[in-house]
Amino acid sequence: MSNQENLTPAQQELESALAALQPGSSVINRDLLLFRAGRKSVRRHNRLWQTLTGTLAVMLAISLGYRPAPPSITSQFASQKTTPLTLQSSGFEKMTFTPDKSNWDDGSYFKLRKKVLEEGLDVLPRSESSTGSEIIDNPASLLKELLSS
Amino acid sequence: MNRKFFNHIIITLLIVCLAVPRTSWANNSEEKETIPTLSLTISPAPEPREALKYRLIPGVLDQKPGNAALLYYTALEMMPDDKDNDYMEEIKDWQDMASDQLPHKEVQDVLDKFDKSFHYIELAAHRESCDWQYPVREEGFSMLMPALGQFRNLSRALCLKAHMQIINGQYDEALLTLQNGMTMSLQVGKGSTLIQNLVGIAMAALILKQAENFISSPDTPNLYWALTGLPDPFIDIRHAMEWEQAIIYVEFPRLEDLDKKILTPEEASRLVVDYFGILANLGAEGKSRVNGILPALGWIMLHYQDAKRFLTEHGIDPDWVDKVPAAQAVMLYQLWQFRETRDSIFKWFNVPYIQAKPYLKKLEEEFAGMSGNLKDNVFNAILPAMGRVHFIMTRMERDIAILRCVEAVRMYTAENDGRFPPTLADITTVPVPTDPLTGHDFIYQLVDGKAVIESPVPPDGSPKDGRRYELTLRK
Numbered sequence: 001m002s003n004q005e006n007l008t009p010a011q012q013e014l015e016s017a018l019a020a021l022q023p024g025s026s027v028i029n030r031d032l033l034l035f036r037a038g039r040k041s042v043r044r045h046n047r048l049w050q051t052l053t054g055t056l057a058v059m060l061a062i063s064l065g066y067r068p069a070p071p072s073i074t075s076q077f078a079s080q081k082t083t084p085l086t087l088q089s090s091g092f093e094k095m096t097f098t099p100d101k102s103n104w105d106d107g108s109y110f111k112l113r114k115k116v117l118e119e120g121l122d123v124l125p126r127s128e129s130s131t132g133s134e135i136i137d138n139p140a141s142l143l144k145e146l147l148s149s
Numbered sequence: 150m151n152r153k154f155f156n157h158i159i160i161t162l163l164i165v166c167l168a169v170p171r172t173s174w175a176n177n178s179e180e181k182e183t184i185p186t187l188s189l190t191i192s193p194a195p196e197p198r199e200a201l202k203y204r205l206i207p208g209v210l211d212q213k214p215g216n217a218a219l220l221y222y223t224a225l226e227m228m229p230d231d232k233d234n235d236y237m238e239e240i241k242d243w244q245d246m247a248s249d250q251l252p253h254k255e256v257q258d259v260l261d262k263f264d265k266s267f268h269y270i271e272l273a274a275h276r277e278s279c280d281w282q283y284p285v286r287e288e289g290f291s292m293l294m295p296a297l298g299q300f301r302n303l304s305r306a307l308c309l310k311a312h313m314q315i316i317n318g319q320y321d322e323a324l325l326t327l328q329n330g331m332t333m334s335l336q337v338g339k340g341s342t343l344i345q346n347l348v349g350i351a352m353a354a355l356i357l358k359q360a361e362n363f364i365s366s367p368d369t370p371n372l373y374w375a376l377t378g379l380p381d382p383f384i385d386i387r388h389a390m391e392w393e394q395a396i397i398y399v400e401f402p403r404l405e406d407l408d409k410k411i412l413t414p415e416e417a418s419r420l421v422v423d424y425f426g427i428l429a430n431l432g433a434e435g436k437s438r439v440n441g442i443l444p445a446l447g448w449i450m451l452h453y454q455d456a457k458r459f460l461t462e463h464g465i466d467p468d469w470v471d472k473v474p475a476a477q478a479v480m481l482y483q484l485w486q487f488r489e490t491r492d493s494i495f496k497w498f499n500v501p502y503i504q505a506k507p508y509l510k511k512l513e514e515e516f517a518g519m520s521g522n523l524k525d526n527v528f529n530a531i532l533p534a535m536g537r538v539h540f541i542m543t544r545m546e547r548d549i550a551i552l553r554c555v556e557a558v559r560m561y562t563a564e565n566d567g568r569f570p571p572t573l574a575d576i577t578t579v580p581v582p583t584d585p586l587t588g589h590d591f592i593y594q595l596v597d598g599k600a601v602i603e604s605p606v607p608p609d610g611s612p613k614d615g616r617r618y619e620l621t622l623r624k
């Protein structure tokens with residue numbers, strides 16, 4: 001509360017001028033400020049490895065999934081008309097056999113070697129003799145049996 | 150009775166519980182400290198007039214052309230069916246029995262069932278060559294070797310036959326049986342794989358036990374030169390070690406020129422996944438196994454920086470390293486690192502055991518500290534545990550050498566009115582071999598009228614690795 005009696009004319013003029021001033025609108029949005037401060041306080045993640053992993057995974061998936069068709073080879077003979085060759089079947093078909101060794105038992109060299117070096121030779125398997133069949137050790141009797149079958 | 154009292158009781162009981170087992174263990178370990186001692190009653194036996202008359206492997210004139218392997222397989226086929234009677238367990242019990250404890254008739258009945266096998270073994274042992282034709286080049290680690298265990302059983306049966314022949318005084322026949330058995334051991338053991346080497350050694354060890362029986366029988370001829378004529382080394386492990394070194398490329402040929410080309414990213418990733426698939430099929434254990442593409446990716450990333458550093462340090466152009474897919478760089482790095490590790494072990498098998506021993510021990514300690522985690526080299530899973538292999542091969546040399554020593558003593562006694570030599574240096578007719586496990590002379594002393602020859606327990610070995618003979622002269 002001003003005490004006008006104690007002010008000089010200049011001071012009174014200043015007081016009036018100050019009283020005429022209006023407060024301006026704030027340029028800072030409090031809520032926004034708090035939000036941004038909170039966001040900044042969260043620890044930064046190092047996104048570098050994540051980015052690299054993701055990129056490599058995407059590239060790998062693409063390279064495995066997308067296989068461009070092999071370039072087509074235009075035969076120089078394509079324009080010629082030829083009679084298709086017909087092969088007489090000989091009754092035999094060529095067979096290829098690639099066994100799935102993952103189903104084989106523990107007799108593989110690697111597994112056997114590991115067992116023997118760790119546990120000794122007593123772990124060597126005792127192979128079963130011919131199942132059920134009688135051993136024919138006489139060539140003459142074997143021949144007789146074959147000829148009579 | 151207060152709490153303090155019960156605390157005292159508990160502490161006392163704990164101390165007693167800890168002390169009693171320790172005492173028991175101490176007693177047991179004292180018993181176990183004894184080297185196996187074999188008492189042999191020997192007759193003096195001079196050097197044969199024809200020094201090389203007696204042989205433990207056939208001479209060239211006794212051999213015929215042909216591949217012994219086929220005849221050995223026939224011998225296996227001729228073995229009696231063991232399903233019901235379990236002959237092999239009986240044979241194992243009988244082969245170490247003294248003559249007066251053996252049920253002679255039962256033993257002979259069992260041996261008669263092996264007649265055909267024994268005949269084919271003799272035919273095989275007199276063939277010039279033995280080629281098992283194991284498909285190691287095509288099959289690598291997947292190779293099957295089902296018959297090896299049966300050869301060991303066949304050897305036991307043959308040893309029992311020799312045992313009976315010795316007991317019955319049929320020394321010529323016994324010597325032929327020992328010759329057949331020793332030759333079979335050599336031929337089974339001479340192969341491209343470690344297991345064959347070890348089986349051959351085990352079979353020969355059985356034969357040597359019967360050689361001991363032969364030597365300690367009345368008036369048997371001196372076998373010094375027969376034992377000396379055995380191959381030295383008895384079975385050379387180096388050929389098998391060559392294959393152990395190379396087998397990674399048999400199993401995985403794509404690794405051979407990995408540093409000479411740039412794979413596509415797909416080829417490189419497939420390389421990793423396929424390798425881990427092979428490990429899984431082999432049953433190779435370890436936490437370094439990964440299944441599937443994404444885990445393989447993670448494994449690649451884990452090692453990539455190390456791979457780049459390693460390859461550039463090893464002289465690879467950094468630009469080339471940057472160009473190749475990460476998977477290829479990591480596989481190359483792991484492969485080269487594995488080769489360094491592998492060779493650091495394998496090289497010692499070219500050096501005599503007593504020289505290699507301290508280095509192998511140090512390596513063993515280093516590898517024992519491996520943690521088995523993802524950072525380990527993935528190829529190490531296929532390395533064989535070589536801990537005792539060098540020792541086992543050399544122990545066979547020791548077993549032959551100590552028997553030669555016994556025969557040298559028999560020679561001395563024949564030349565010196567039935568007296569034992571005061572020291573081994575007093576034997577001058579023939580050289581007395583040294584102990585290959587120590588590099589020194591065998592320990593020799595006269596104790597209460599007996600001659601004691603000893604091969605001490607090697608450092609870090611167990612008592613059963615030592616050997617002691619107590620020789621008594623037959624009256």
